Amino acid sequence: MGFSLGFVTFAALVLAVSAAPTSFVLIGDSTTANGTTPNSGGWGNGFCASLASGTPCINTAHNGATTGSFVADGFWNISLAAIRGEVAKGRRTLATIQFGHNDQKIAPPESMGTNMTAMVQTIRALGAEPVLVTSLTRRSFTSDGKISDALGPWADETILISQQQNTHLLDLHANSIAYCEAIGPDAAHRLNRLPDDNTHLNVNGTIVFGRMVADLIKASFPSQLPVIPNAQLSFNITHGIASF
Template identity: 30%
Template sequence: MGRLKFVLQTCLVLSLIGTSVASAQTYTCSQHKKSMDEIQLAPQDTYSGASAGFDLAPSPSLVKNACTAERDFFFSASMPEGSYTVSVTLGGPAAAITTVRAEARRLMLRKVSTAAGGERIESFTVNVRRPAITPGGQEVKRKPRELHSLNWDGKLTLEFAGDHPSVRKISIAPANKSLPTVYLAGDSTVVDQDNEPWAAWGQMLPSFFGPGVSIANNAESGETIRSFVGERRFDKIFSTIHAGDFLLMQFGHNDQKPGSGNVSTQDYAALLRKYIAMAREKGATPVLVTSMNRRTYDAVGHITDTLAPYPQVVRDVASSENVGLIDLNTLSKTLYEAVGEAKSRSMFVYADANTYPNQAEALHDDTHFNSYGAYELARCVVLGMQQAQLPLVKLLREPNIRFDPAHPDEPGAVALPVTPFFDLEKPYER
């Protein structure tokens, strides 16, 4: 196949703060050397911490100035903490349908079609973070499952998946400092789930926005609003949040559980109010999200309420504090009842034995979603943003489209390529 070549073009980008500068990098799959700045990598070369390269899976082939493969391939580049605007030129010698994810399976571009020999340029913004909290020198208290997560490793990773996934060029530049960041604080129903078959709405949300928004999903499995404090996850958010940013908070699933981790409704409301006030002090916009329902139906097909009174506490705090509310609890009830009990398993992690590698027993989970369910929940969140008239809706890729949870997408219309990483263990819960 010859040598795989990437063109590295470096330019200076003036920061909006002071006179500091940062570099933009463009990597181009090319058969021929075009400049002295060109970096040559063989297809078998892998990412090493000092340079960009293919990572985590077999490298793609170089065919007619395109990196292309029959299955997923990954590209990583070492990057400091921050947000980066990424532009990809998709396309290759064969017709392709390419889905692009970033970091721990954050959906950036869903099923982009390119004709044989054609190309299409798309852009998005990716948030890169590290455990360190500055100033102060402390770190986020990560769970064991987070220690090797792509969300915390100090590099920007892109996954190209689908039918003949193909890319011609990847450009990465520090995002404009004026771009708003949307910080997500929540639990396993919000987090970037690293592995199949699990998924959550927070990792689907970036695909609905263009490059003018950075989604910083700081949610983690098993969290209550109080443990989010104790593990310094709020400290991490407030070390970087700025005026013009947004803070979306969704807790409740674990807070309500009996035992030492239980958060009383009084403490729950008090902590919500505390972080609403802190966000406002920073000039950021707080938004509350009620927890989506579990998959629990009564005899006539209606969803039963297993989360009371926590969603109502959120509604009451939103009203008294005059903050935006995304009532995902109500929207998910409409969604689940429209899908119906029999078909609703298609949204959750239900799988017969041997569906996935080394899966000896069937999976059945009425709380956690697969990619289809997570995508539909993300559509509900976007609808909630529109209903609340958040300024963010102007930055949606399709701001005039409104999802109707009473008429959800069919699973086949949403179906995403499966990432080659699996975990049969249920996400951590309290």
């Protein structure tokens, strides 16, 4: 067992050293943002903590944002400034984009898709790589233990834009639904920011879904990114086992 642990540690160090110098900029709404107040809290902190020490991971996501308001309220300019800064350092810069929770409330999926397409094209023009992420599921269940999913059309639109624009895609929506249904309502609700908040995450929820995003992006960019393994948590996620 001692040799195995040493090998895993050595492999993680080799990965961190050999991967190209990479930076991450996170773009989205409150389910990506780092939040510690009611009606906030996403997977961003957990994802950033899954990266090798010293890897820039800049979370520009904002509570309540739609693809339209994110631009109109100036948060997009903050994202672009962060991207420009990392690209200027000669670092490979990946920009994740996850919206849907608030776009759903005001406009059809196609409206989000139009805005998302413009974001993808602007990020590429700056020399960075856009990575589209489907919406983290809400942890609302039907009486038979299935997720009550209203975000599906917005997740589908994200998938469509990824196909049209030929970007990497992380299907967080499908994977988070599968995991929440596997662990069941009681365990899923233990990840809530507040007891009756089925959208936002507490610290444990951030750890779980941040790791889920880390594993998805690692699979999408095999042997390229400085993602540090967490074998036990990844095993629990892929096998539908509650960690908290």
